[in-house]
Amino acid sequence: MFGALFVKECKQILKSMVYYIYVAVFMIFLSSQLSGDLTDRMEKPLPDQEGYGTIVSHEPSAVMEKILAELVMETEHNSYATYPMGFYKGVTLNQRELDEVIGIIETCTGKSWEELMKEMAAHFSQYDRTTVEGAMAAQSEYSIFAKESLNYDAFCENMEKVCSIIGAGSSYSRKSIEGGVSVPMTYEQAVEEYEALCEKDRITGAVSRLFCDYAGIILSVLPIFLGVTRCLRDKRAQASQVVFAHKASAFQIIGSRYLANVFMAALPVVVTSFVIQTPYQYHSNTVGISPDLLAFLKYDLIWLLPEIMIVLAVSFFITELTENVISIFIQVFWAMASLMGASALTGDFSLKLVARWNAFGRTSEFWQQRQQLFLNRGFYFGLSLAFLALTALFYEKKRREGETLYGKLFKRRK
């Protein structure tokens, strides 16, 4: 029965306008984000290149330089990015608080604020900041040296003071400082990085990872609409009573609907990722690296499938519970919070819904954090099964008692 129901559900999805919008939006989004040619980023580094990109460093002097630079920049704008509950919250200080932070900066650098501002202006004037690349380079190459007498522990203490002024979750918290800072790569590091790209990622892995980064953003939202549409269809067609009275169990009914939606939602994802990585398979063959032919599938299944599953499972659950579109708001909010709450565009997966790796390559770094990603995706995989089970249980309850929680709260009152 399950198989037949699954097939019928898939056919139903193929008839719904929401699905075609889903496919179209997904493809447009991905092709617009990934239309550029990545092959120039796959070239072997040469010894006399101008720059090799950046790498994460935990070396105290580098950390102090970069953290101080960020503090000076944020203080200059009087706008501090914080993530107190995992969500972005911009903090602005009043004059007294601002003076305190400036005092701490002056203690750490041994220079006056006016001096620092002059240096900053001089640094930024070297770059063409009207282009995105120029502005980013200006920021990433900006650093401020701590005074020599300041050791790392004293620096950390000062940053704790900053935290107490700005509030929780800023870039100056111990956790954030321990995460390291990004510094320009040397030639040797770049070669190592290139070798990791060839051996571990075998090119297509890196392409698929970038695909997953973009796809993950839009997939935190799009499947909500599929889930809500499916769960409201019975109510809209006034078909719930008939379906209820049939032999099929709640697990068979909800399970087949869920699985069909997961399958149909994943289908365009797999196809698109296959199409996008195909040219790079040829490319890596031509430069003599044997590509990982199934990298796209591995990444889709591990990175994106659990995301599709949890988004659908939550929308199924909330919609069956409330018989209302409310889950759209809750889930869009969740997605936005996860997206804007990311303190880094690469890694720092923790339990974020949207896992980001907005960079091509950085292979060894990714490989170090892989475990964290597996934990994250494993967690959501398990959680979606739990939500699915809860949905089925609730569906059965509704079936037996003919009422919803939502109905009790709202519909009886006239």
Next chain:
Amino acid sequence: METRIEIKDLSKNFGKKQALKRIDLQIDQGMFGLLGPNGAGKTTLMKVLTTLTKKSSGEVTLCNIPVEQSSQIRRIIGYLPQEFSMYGNMRAYEALDYLAVLSGMSKQERAEKVPEMLEKVNLGDQHKTKVKAMSGGMKRRLGIAQAIIHDPKIIVVDEPTAGLDPEERVRFRNLLCEIAKDRIVLLSTHIVGDIEATCENIAVLNQGEILFRGKVSQLLEAVKGKVYTAEVSAMELPAIQEKFLVTGILTSGSSATIKIISEKPPMKGAGPAGADVEDAYMYLMHQAQGHRG
């Protein structure tokens, strides 16, 4: 397995409102009619039987299976709710096939049964019509097809003839009678004519209580000799209606022929008349509300 529905001391409350009050009923093979005004508790009773709502107290078994075992019950019942509908974009064939899958029928069985059922309910030519384009009558026929396709022992149909035109109504009743040959068809209606034409055994429900249960002939027995007909002037009508239970009025000009139910001859010139089920039903309901004359 014995084909029988047994209901003992069944009550159902919605908050403070008592929708069913200590119902006792036994239903055997054949057509069984559940008659009562709107809001009498017919739909609630049917929902209890089809596991769509939980009873508050009492015992209910269908073919010796307690109603609590909902998944067992769902195997042996077919249900046509009062407002049957399906996903609008499905064609008749697809909709029936979909519901047959939900009943656990195999692909082979469905390939055989779905066209057969569509033929049976006269939708054979319209198997490609989408549900959203169907008339009320077509939807009902599709509804009955889905309720019988898996060959259930018990079929529960809630107000099946509401909204049908007279011709469709007759055809629908005949279809039900045919189906009822080797199973229970429990039919609810507030239209007396439906019961009269199809059911031998009936129960009358009012405000959650059973007013009568037995055969149609027994119901008629109760009003036998109490139905009178008389010729009165139209002027007198309001006063007569105030005093007696009037079940029929046929006006012509200034006079009217009326049908009255009364324990003794109501007036001079009134003669005995034949009783039909509607008279019996009206009498029963009238008594339930307390005598007025």
Next chain:
Amino acid sequence: MENYLSAGSSFIRRQYAPHLLLALLVLLMSGFFISYRNLDAGQAAKVMEMYAAFGGILLLTPLFLPEQNREIWLLKRSKAMPLWKLYLLRLLLAMMLLAAWVTLFLVRMQQGGSQFAWGKLWVGSFSEILFLGAIGFFVSGITNQVVLGYMASVIYFIANIGAAKHLGKFALFQMMKGSYEFAAVMMGAAAVLGAGAILLREKAGR
């Protein structure tokens, strides 16, 4: 007049209440996610454009919900009060709530000691949020599917995060960049979408 009042209040109680409750919740919980303290004009605009913007989607999209069911729609068409008046009434009601919504956010930011130009930010926020909501209103109106309406607004919002530069005067998040000239254009677009939805829905006659 009395008829219109009772039609409006019936809509609020039967269909609109959960959406209003949710809007209230979004407002009350905002303190956890965004800061109202000491913002400058750009930061205040960010609060309005990135957070308060959802108010438009929330308040404007479900306005056709009561007539989504065909039978109810047919029934209401047969009544003396023309449906377009009913829709317009709801739209005006939602716009009033939206005005209150924008005002509440601005008041809270002002209490937090933020510095911004009241008039400019109010007009800009109101027209932008109204425009975003009007997209949902329009799509749900012509497709008769509320979910599609939400989908359109939400996708438009997300599209603006990545591709605002292609959308010209219709791009969201312009106040964050210091530009306020879009207000009239968006107001006009919202009016066109609003009127268009009502007219097309009436003409469709299904």
